[in-house]
Amino acid sequence: MHLQVERQERPMNIREVARVARVSTATVSRTINGSDKVAPETAERVREAIHKLKFYPNNNARALGSGRSSLYGLIISDITNPFFPELVRSFEEIAVQYGQEVLVANTNYDPIRMETCVRRMLQRKVDGVAILTSEMEAHLIDEFSSRRIPMVFLDMGVPSEGISNIVLDYPAGVDAAVQHLSDLGHVDIGFISGPMNLTSARIRHQAFLASLKRKRIRLNPSFVEEGDHRMGGGHDAMARLLNRPVRPTAILASNDMTAIGAMGAIFEQGLSVPEDISVIGFDDIDLSSFTQPPLTTIRVSRPDIARTAFRALYSSNQDTPPQGAEFTIHPTLIERKSTGRMIPIGSPRRQQKSGDAGIRFGKAQITG
Amino acid sequence: MHLQVERQERPMNIREVARVARVSTATVSRTINGSDKVAPETAERVREAIHKLKFYPNNNARALGSGRSSLYGLIISDITNPFFPELVRSFEEIAVQYGQEVLVANTNYDPIRMETCVRRMLQRKVDGVAILTSEMEAHLIDEFSSRRIPMVFLDMGVPSEGISNIVLDYPAGVDAAVQHLSDLGHVDIGFISGPMNLTSARIRHQAFLASLKRKRIRLNPSFVEEGDHRMGGGHDAMARLLNRPVRPTAILASNDMTAIGAMGAIFEQGLSVPEDISVIGFDDIDLSSFTQPPLTTIRVSRPDIARTAFRALYSSNQDTPPQGAEFTIHPTLIERKSTGRMIPIGSPRRQQKSGDAGIRFGKAQITG
DNA sequence: CTGTTAGCGCTTTCAT
DNA sequence: ATGAAAGCGCTAACAG
Numbered sequence: 001m002h003l004q005v006e007r008q009e010r011p012m013n014i015r016e017v018a019r020v021a022r023v024s025t026a027t028v029s030r031t032i033n034g035s036d037k038v039a040p041e042t043a044e045r046v047r048e049a050i051h052k053l054k055f056y057p058n059n060n061a062r063a064l065g066s067g068r069s070s071l072y073g074l075i076i077s078d079i080t081n082p083f084f085p086e087l088v089r090s091f092e093e094i095a096v097q098y099g100q101e102v103l104v105a106n107t108n109y110d111p112i113r114m115e116t117c118v119r120r121m122l123q124r125k126v127d128g129v130a131i132l133t134s135e136m137e138a139h140l141i142d143e144f145s146s147r148r149i150p151m152v153f154l155d156m157g158v159p160s161e162g163i164s165n166i167v168l169d170y171p172a173g174v175d176a177a178v179q180h181l182s183d184l185g186h187v188d189i190g191f192i193s194g195p196m197n198l199t200s201a202r203i204r205h206q207a208f209l210a211s212l213k214r215k216r217i218r219l220n221p222s223f224v225e226e227g228d229h230r231m232g233g234g235h236d237a238m239a240r241l242l243n244r245p246v247r248p249t250a251i252l253a254s255n256d257m258t259a260i261g262a263m264g265a266i267f268e269q270g271l272s273v274p275e276d277i278s279v280i281g282f283d284d285i286d287l288s289s290f291t292q293p294p295l296t297t298i299r300v301s302r303p304d305i306a307r308t309a310f311r312a313l314y315s316s317n318q319d320t321p322p323q324g325a326e327f328t329i330h331p332t333l334i335e336r337k338s339t340g341r342m343i344p345i346g347s348p349r350r351q352q353k354s355g356d357a358g359i360r361f362g363k364a365q366i367t368g
Numbered sequence: 369m370h371l372q373v374e375r376q377e378r379p380m381n382i383r384e385v386a387r388v389a390r391v392s393t394a395t396v397s398r399t400i401n402g403s404d405k406v407a408p409e410t411a412e413r414v415r416e417a418i419h420k421l422k423f424y425p426n427n428n429a430r431a432l433g434s435g436r437s438s439l440y441g442l443i444i445s446d447i448t449n450p451f452f453p454e455l456v457r458s459f460e461e462i463a464v465q466y467g468q469e470v471l472v473a474n475t476n477y478d479p480i481r482m483e484t485c486v487r488r489m490l491q492r493k494v495d496g497v498a499i500l501t502s503e504m505e506a507h508l509i510d511e512f513s514s515r516r517i518p519m520v521f522l523d524m525g526v527p528s529e530g531i532s533n534i535v536l537d538y539p540a541g542v543d544a545a546v547q548h549l550s551d552l553g554h555v556d557i558g559f560i561s562g563p564m565n566l567t568s569a570r571i572r573h574q575a576f577l578a579s580l581k582r583k584r585i586r587l588n589p590s591f592v593e594e595g596d597h598r599m600g601g602g603h604d605a606m607a608r609l610l611n612r613p614v615r616p617t618a619i620l621a622s623n624d625m626t627a628i629g630a631m632g633a634i635f636e637q638g639l640s641v642p643e644d645i646s647v648i649g650f651d652d653i654d655l656s657s658f659t660q661p662p663l664t665t666i667r668v669s670r671p672d673i674a675r676t677a678f679r680a681l682y683s684s685n686q687d688t689p690p691q692g693a694e695f696t697i698h699p700t701l702i703e704r705k706s707t708g709r710m711i712p713i714g715s716p717r718r719q720q721k722s723g724d725a726g727i728r729f730g731k732a733q734i735t736g
Numbered sequence: 737c738t739g740t741t742a743g744c745g746c747t748t749t750c751a752t
Numbered sequence: 753a754t755g756a757a758a759g760c761g762c763t764a765a766c767a768g
Contacts, residue, residue: 013745024755029747039753054511059491060437061745063428064760079453080654089447089474101488104472106457120469123427143422231658264658286448290599290632292660381761392739397763407737429761432744 012055021049032057063125071101072313073121073129075114079106081229081257082285083302087132090306098314100127107133109198118143128152128313132305134200150316152309155200159324164312166305166327170207173298173331174252177280178211180296180333181250185342186278190223190248192237192258201229204254204282223248227258234261242269249277249342256281256288256297263291263338274340284334293337300331380423389417400425431493439469440681441489441497443482447474449597449625450653451670455500458674466682468495475501477566486511496520496681500673502568518684520677523568527692532680534673534695538575541666541699542620545648546579548664548701549618553710554646558591558616560605560626569597572622572650591616595626602629610637617645617710624649624656624665631659631706642708652702661705668699 018025023042030038031046063069074091076084088104095102103124105117118140121129128150144151145162152164159165181189191208194201212219225241227233234253253259259281263273273279273293281288284299308327386393391410398406399414431437442459444452460470471492473485486508489497496518512519513530520532527533549557559576562569580587593609595601602621609615621627627649631641641647641661649656652667676695
């Protein structure tokens, strides 16, 4: 029974294509892989057969047979932070250009999940992995290096064989921001860090301290608070800062999400940005140009990072031997509307363009 | 030379594990797959060997041998729209719980890229695919159905064998929003749609029109503008609306990004939300509770969608035969601060909690 | 409960 | 330029 169905069930594979094109499977394989050792005429016949049969090569078999998976891993820590989707998109775009694929994994800042992610990468036999999480236990790194899988990190460790590193020039970026604030007359500059257990957060924090020192601006330690690189953390950290008897007149945040959360807290207290407090973010996510006011921030180009990361991995696989290298990305200050001239307390607070700060938001009915 | 290195180069595979554990490869395989037909003692020996050798099964070989890839595809249209990352995360979370993996593909609203994505899915032999893009050409659907790959769509087409559909109960969601505005006294209600070439956008638009009709609220056609489901589009659409001689007093947007963009445009004109115009979004992305003012919106639960989608696919693979089904997700109105009582033109505009609308933002120095 | 073995679909020598 | 055939690492009958 079901004779016809059984006929259709004929397995669709390279052999079937070979049969239809009346060549061997080797020739089909060569054609698919664009080998130049196939007669144009033959190749054409093969392509026709492929098209006619709607044949797609089985990537699993391909990977198994060749040892190369054409898959590149991308490990990120929080897909919910807009910084990363923009990065993922760029990475994917460039990978596709090179005929490679991307396996994205999200650790959610969780070391356990990180292990799972690494295993996934290993099991799928990725040809390289971009680890953009800034946190990774050494033994996991070994899993890759012992298998000769190229890696690229963001601001982590030293390049070595098969390990590349992308470093962000924080000093330059932060200096520009601090200089900008300084030019506007600010001296009471605060900082909302990321979670201090993250290396990346610590690096940004250090860069801030170093910059103040370079500019000879005194740091009031009580102007530094810890956030979590999310809006909630920025909000709460700012709220704590605002509860202090002495407040900073300008705030640099460890990333834009933090800055946006901080602005929310400022508004809730009936204060306004930048009239009462100037705010600078870090990253320049798409969103930042749409906040109210648009956020002044230090742009870190995701396309640049993605491109650099992918190329580092891809070229590691072409080169012999796989050389690790170090690449530098230069952040740039994007001036928008969340920073303004420092206005001494007691002076008439309203600038020409400023609103009636203090009564705009419901929670705190503080007026001037 | 390098004799020791060469020794390490011994291929790492199931056979090696078998050798170390002194069993057959079949037993190793059974142990890995948790078959109950292995003596506990033997299994233990195998596990030890696996651990000692740091062995990870090759997923490509696994997929090839078994015919199941344990991979589920997730096709989305814009990873840059916060709605999707939150969805991706939920989908991934539940997939991991079931021991399955996720292959994410981003079409960027581009039909060409959609083809690429489909091919990737096919080539990787996904066990099922969730298509959450609301646009898909029939012939691409065929590619999956002809291969008996279960699909699940969001608001698209009819369920049939192997095809499930998740429908959002728009009428209920939109009705709640319109009722809310109506209760606040609004009758001049506008709408900013998504790109009208997208089915999902059209559905939302239709739901809006239908809801007004049900509530017997007259629609002013000039109160409807088209956006692009991104902030930029929402901003521009709102700007156009504001240029009209007669303006709506409340706006419903096709998604939150649009609503946020729209609020930006409102602020730029020196107007304020909700005092001058009330705004309601759609989706309830994380961001929406942090905007200024926090956005009233119609929540569409991403975890619900993700869970439903994954289960539909997964069960399709367990069940015999693969049944398609229809699932309904109920949106709910989340009231925040971007909606307020309608205030007739000419009446004193300031509510107790309202700020001095009109001078807060620089571009337009309009004062009351 | 365990081992043997024949594939899965493709790549890649090695011949021709 | 093309074909034959030996794997790649694993699974899944089938035997025992």
